[in-house]
Amino acid sequence: MKTLDTLDLAEKRVFMRVDFNVPLDKQRRVTDDLRIQAVLPSIRKVVDAGGRLILASHLGRPKGKVAEDFSLKPVGEYLSRILGKPVQMAPDCIGAAVEALVSKLQGGEILLLENLRFHAEEEKNDDAFSRQLAALADVYVNDAFAVSHRAHASVHGITRHVPLCAAGYQLENEIKYFHQAMEAPQRPLTMIIGGAKVSSKIGVLENLLSKADHLIIGGAMANTFLKVQGKNVGKSLVEDDHMETATNLLERAKQKGVKVYLPVDAVVAPKLESGTAIKEVDIDNVPSSDLILDVGPKTIEIFKSVLKNSKTIVWNGPLGAFETPPFHKGTFSVAEFLGSLDALTVIGGGDSAAAVRQAGAADKVSYVSTGGGAFLELLEGKTLPGIAALEECSQRS
Numbered sequence: 033m034k035t036l037d038t039l040d041l042a043e044k045r046v047f048m049r050v051d052f053n054v055p056l057d058k059q060r061r062v063t064d065d066l067r068i069q070a071v072l073p074s075i076r077k078v079v080d081a082g083g084r085l086i087l088a089s090h091l092g093r094p095k096g097k098v099a100e101d102f103s104l105k106p107v108g109e110y111l112s113r114i115l116g117k118p119v120q121m122a123p124d125c126i127g128a129a130v131e132a133l134v135s136k137l138q139g140g141e142i143l144l145l146e147n148l149r150f151h152a153e154e155e156k157n158d159d160a161f162s163r164q165l166a167a168l169a170d171v172y173v174n175d176a177f178a179v180s181h182r183a184h185a186s187v188h189g190i191t192r193h194v195p196l197c198a199a200g201y202q203l204e205n206e207i208k209y210f211h212q213a214m215e216a217p218q219r220p221l222t223m224i225i226g227g228a229k230v231s232s233k234i235g236v237l238e239n240l241l242s243k244a245d246h247l248i249i250g251g252a253m254a255n256t257f258l259k260v261q262g263k264n265v266g267k268s269l270v271e272d273d274h275m276e277t278a279t280n281l282l283e284r285a286k287q288k289g290v291k292v293y294l295p296v297d298a299v300v301a302p303k304l305e306s307g308t309a310i311k312e313v314d315i316d317n318v319p320s321s322d323l324i325l326d327v328g329p330k331t332i333e334i335f336k337s338v339l340k341n342s343k344t345i346v347w348n349g350p351l352g353a354f355e356t357p358p359f360h361k362g363t364f365s366v367a368e369f370l371g372s373l374d375a376l377t378v379i380g381g382g383d384s385a386a387a388v389r390q391a392g393a394a395d396k397v398s399y400v401s402t403g404g405g406a407f408l409e410l411l412e413g414k415t416l417p418g419i420a421a422l423e424e425c426s427q428r429s
């Protein structure tokens with residue numbers, strides 16, 4: 033695959049697909065800039081090389097309609113502040129006005145296009161729309177790992193119509209770390225899988241059975257596994273229609289020699305609310321009136337001892353209701369612990385990435401992926417259409 037380092041960028045119109053789908057608060061201020069920070073190296077590279085940089089992104093799901101609430105303007109302002117450099121905002125992502133702005137763009141200048149999803153054609157991977165985007169570019173760069181699981185026009189269709197394609201630094205990093213962790217791992221490889229639902233992670237768990245040595249299961253999804261083992265999980269979230277799936281997964285893990293670790297104790301409370309009375313109980317003593325909201329201290333110690341002896345660790349999904357203290361402790365202790373290890377530690381998925389950052393461990397782990405759905409699809413063993421299209425284009429161009 034071509035990379036930014038292999039191209040002559042001076043004076044070229046560089047169309048860079050980024051994922052600026054970042055959370056904004058009610059005042060439309062950026063509240064988590066992981067995805068913006070992640071593409072700064074590629075942005076700086078193009079600017080320093082004298083390229084004419086055109087940034088393109090989606091924000092939210094405006095369903096093909098123009099809506100001020102989904103404008104990328106606040107992101108452009110934020111980017112301009114952290115770069116210490118003007119970022120011009122285009123009124124749209126295609127059309128005569130945009131073409132005029134692009135033609136006036138000088139080497140080293142940046143233009144941010146308006147939300148691609150204001151046009152329904154983006155998500156339809158429409159060919160005419162892809163061509164209009166491609167017409168803005170001498171070079172196409174994908175630095176948007178987090179949306180590379182979508183076969184959309186700016187990620188997929190565009191690659192058929194641009195003269196040159198390359199991967200940005202962030203995309204390169206995502207692929208590199210994922211490969212090191214999942215395709216050529218130093219063993220033992222331990223996977224930590226958490227989050228609310230088994231149903232959203234079946235594909236991941238299936239795929240991991242042929243990759244991992246140890247599988248740590250936490251979060252509300254552990255409840256379904258505990259229930260199939262005959263435990264009383266009180267009022268906790270359980271997916272009764274996935275009990276059979278959970279039973280099969282445990283059986284197959286045993287056949288394949290994958291050691292599964294489930295919580296042995298839990299933090300429980302009658303409701304999910306800060307300040308509510310909590311109890312730490314063994315998993316055999318969960319009161320029928322309570323919910324399991326976090327892993328308990330004994331579980332944390334067991335999980336740590338497994339992690340300590342692992343050479344590679346991949347984590348997706350929180351271990352408890354970490355957004356509501358005090359139910360953050362299990363997730364945060366594991367995040368901090370990962371930061372103290374020498375192992376290759378790769379964290380992915382919106383919640384786990386946010387938890388690692390909140391726990392202050394983001395700079396201490398090996399890599400925090402910017403992907404949510406894209407990271408999950410890689411864990412499921414899928415090929416991402418955006419990456420496949422980029423590879424094809426990069427070979428052709």
Ligand code: 3PG
Binds near residue numbers: 178179403405406
């Ligand atoms: C994400 O936040 O996972 C990506 O930006 C993709 O967004 P989407 O799920 O709306 O396609």
